[in-house]
Amino acid sequence: MNISYDEKDKLLCFEITEEIDHHGSEKIRRQADNEIERYVPKRVVFDFDKVTFMDSAGIGMLIRQV
């Protein structure tokens, strides 16, 4: 699992690749928390286009961010 991000005009986009499970979701949560705190964006987008597997850990991670 990898997570990268891009910020422009208060729009923060996270691109997640490969698999999201309980093991990897903690890393996503940590990085998302850090960058949201740093950029204070108006909108946050999670791009799951390159995700090949996701279980309920991914849903839990998203619920928390909302």
Place this chain on the structure above:
Amino acid sequence: MKNKYDNEMNLEILSKSCNESFARITVAAFASQLDPTIEEIADIKTAVSEAVTNCIIHGYENTEGIIKINCKIDKRKVIIEISDTGKGIENVDIAKEPLYTTKADLERSGMGFTIMESFMDELNVESILGLGTKVTMTKTIKENS
């Protein structure tokens, strides 16, 4: 003595989150001998991931324990048993309700059993407080036309 199933495998892993992907990929590889569709394999992988995660987070509460995985093939049916000897579930019926979680602080969605139930054909959960939990899931792999 002849095994009553067409095939069987056993896997024991430590309750470490890095083993979640190993467990689901191994079960998916075993099930692949029935020539499932990509969707059927994704269903099995997701259900196994949920069950193994439950053992780690709820059964052993992130302490070290053994997770046992037994897979059998009976004609077109895959039977997967995943068990721990952790703390057990007080009320299985409540635990199976969608969005119910005892660990909301850990960002759990409470969707684990719901996903297992939806993605597999059958789900049976046996649990004894203080002794552990065994989840049995079955899925029939359709014959490819």
